[in-house]
Amino acid sequence: MRLSRSAVPRALRRATAGVATLAAAGLIAATAPAALAAPSPTLAAPDIPLANVKAHLSQFQSIASANGGNRAHGRPGYKASIDYAKAKLDAAGFTTTVQQFTSSGATGYNLVADWPGGDPNQVLMAGAHLDSVSSGPGINDNGSGSAGVLETALAVSRAQLQPEKHLRFAWWGAEELGLVGSKYYVNNLPTAERSKVSGYLNFDMIGSPNPGYFVYDDDPAIEKTFKDFYAGLNVPTEIETEGDGRSDHASFKNVGIPVGGLFTGASRTKTSAQAQKWGGTAGQAFDRCYHSSCDTTANINDTALDRNSDAIAHAIWTLGTDTPVPPGDSYENTADVTIPDNGTAVTSTINVTGRTGNAPATLRADVDIRHTWRGDVVVDLLAPDGTAYRLKNSSGNDSADNVIATYTVNASSEPANGAWKLRVQDVASQDTGYINSWKLTF
Numbered sequence: 001m002r003l004s005r006s007a008v009p010r011a012l013r014r015a016t017a018g019v020a021t022l023a024a025a026g027l028i029a030a031t032a033p034a035a036l037a038a039p040s041p042t043l044a045a046p047d048i049p050l051a052n053v054k055a056h057l058s059q060f061q062s063i064a065s066a067n068g069g070n071r072a073h074g075r076p077g078y079k080a081s082i083d084y085a086k087a088k089l090d091a092a093g094f095t096t097t098v099q100q101f102t103s104s105g106a107t108g109y110n111l112v113a114d115w116p117g118g119d120p121n122q123v124l125m126a127g128a129h130l131d132s133v134s135s136g137p138g139i140n141d142n143g144s145g146s147a148g149v150l151e152t153a154l155a156v157s158r159a160q161l162q163p164e165k166h167l168r169f170a171w172w173g174a175e176e177l178g179l180v181g182s183k184y185y186v187n188n189l190p191t192a193e194r195s196k197v198s199g200y201l202n203f204d205m206i207g208s209p210n211p212g213y214f215v216y217d218d219d220p221a222i223e224k225t226f227k228d229f230y231a232g233l234n235v236p237t238e239i240e241t242e243g244d245g246r247s248d249h250a251s252f253k254n255v256g257i258p259v260g261g262l263f264t265g266a267s268r269t270k271t272s273a274q275a276q277k278w279g280g281t282a283g284q285a286f287d288r289c290y291h292s293s294c295d296t297t298a299n300i301n302d303t304a305l306d307r308n309s310d311a312i313a314h315a316i317w318t319l320g321t322d323t324p325v326p327p328g329d330s331y332e333n334t335a336d337v338t339i340p341d342n343g344t345a346v347t348s349t350i351n352v353t354g355r356t357g358n359a360p361a362t363l364r365a366d367v368d369i370r371h372t373w374r375g376d377v378v379v380d381l382l383a384p385d386g387t388a389y390r391l392k393n394s395s396g397n398d399s400a401d402n403v404i405a406t407y408t409v410n411a412s413s414e415p416a417n418g419a420w421k422l423r424v425q426d427v428a429s430q431d432t433g434y435i436n437s438w439k440l441t442f
């Protein structure tokens with residue numbers, strides 16, 4: 001069946017977006033690109049082995065099974081979980097600290113693991129709550145985030161990473177009692193230390209069995225880091241809205257620390273539009289075992305856990321080793337340019353002057369195009385002599401919003417000076433947008 005998209009309303013097109021007849025084949029712009037540039041981070045993060053993450057989950061499951069079926073605050077399964085993670089981190093060369101607090105008459109524990117080195121005035125943190133509710137073993141909530149952060153920390157050690165920032169990983173106690181452990185940590189962090197924390201990344205429920213791909217929208221730079229990762233996988237994301245402030249990032253956000261994170265959904269129901277783009281079952285909760293005894297190792301979607309574990313590593317590598325770009329090397333155009341629906345290409349120009357020689361082999365183009373169906377959009381970078389470098393092809397079934405991405409182009413055969421253009425064409429009808437801004441970094 002061949003569908004003419006112009007005749008199909010947006011809502012219906014969402015429902016049919018997976019159909020192969022909507023593929024990009026006939027929709028690609030006529031001009032042949034000189035090269036297809038891939039979005040690429042400065043320093044590639046390793047692939048986090050799913051098997052390792054799942055091995056941690058098996059251990060958390062065994063700990064719960066041996067301790068009355070849970071890993072809740074004040075119960076022996078919680079302390080056993082702390083001991084398990086601490087031993088792994090100690091063996092990998094982390095400096096670990098167990099912070100004690102009291103809540104509901106029981107002793108609670110936070111585990112903090114510092115990776116030696118990095119700028120002590122720029123601390124990048126990643127954390128997850130390690131406690132379960134008392135009604136179950138808490139494997140998705142939140143063995144998943146705990147295991148993903150743990151395996152990322154171990155990957156930092158395997159790589160013997162020497163990031164610019166100081167890296168600190170944390171596992172919080174008593175989250176289920178009201179973010180108790182993370183609040184305690186933040187409250188006891190002297191003001192001078194708080195201001196050194198450049199970001200806190202939170203991972204609470206990242207392997208839900210009927211998963212969605214939700215990104216916290218608190219800090220734009222952190223949000224972009226996660227969205228770029230998912231854009232690279234061609235997996236659409238949505239903003240996390242299932243109870244904002246319901247996890248440990250709130251403790252940090254409340255004192256002005258930039259936060260971000262990932263989430264695959266709890267008790268909310270997956271809509272048919274979400275099932276269309278992510279797979280899974282519409283009309284069913286993202287996690288039907290949320291806070292239940294069935295939150296076992298069977299309550300995990302491997303693909304979601306795998307992607308989100310890799311996303312944690314991507315964020316740590318990208319944000320931890322982020323070299324600030326000397327301002328003199330960047331050129332930006334922030335003027336909005338409307339992109340006509342299914343129409344002719346439009347351009348936005350950046351005039352580069354005062355440089356010597358050619359552009360680098362790693363010319364960076366940061367593109368910010370706002371659009372209600374990014375699959376419609378074809379993007380090229382035009383060198384001053386008109387040579388086109390394809391940044392992004394159309395893809396009829398990519399229904400996500402916006403093209404907010406960083407591309408690296410080998411432009412070493414192009415003189416740096418001159419009028420560089422971002423050329424954008426919308427090649428399918430109905431959804432529209434505009435160039436918000438773009439930036440070239442030499």
Ligand code: TRP
Nearest residue numbers: 141204242243244246247263266
């Ligand atoms: N923190 C909640 C719990 O542990 C789960 C949760 C609900 C959540 N909404 C969220 C986590 C939004 C992160 C973001 O039970």
Ligand code: ZN
Nearest residue numbers: 133141176291
């Ligand atoms: Zn919970």
Ligand code: CA
Nearest residue numbers: 376428429431
């Ligand atoms: Ca369109």
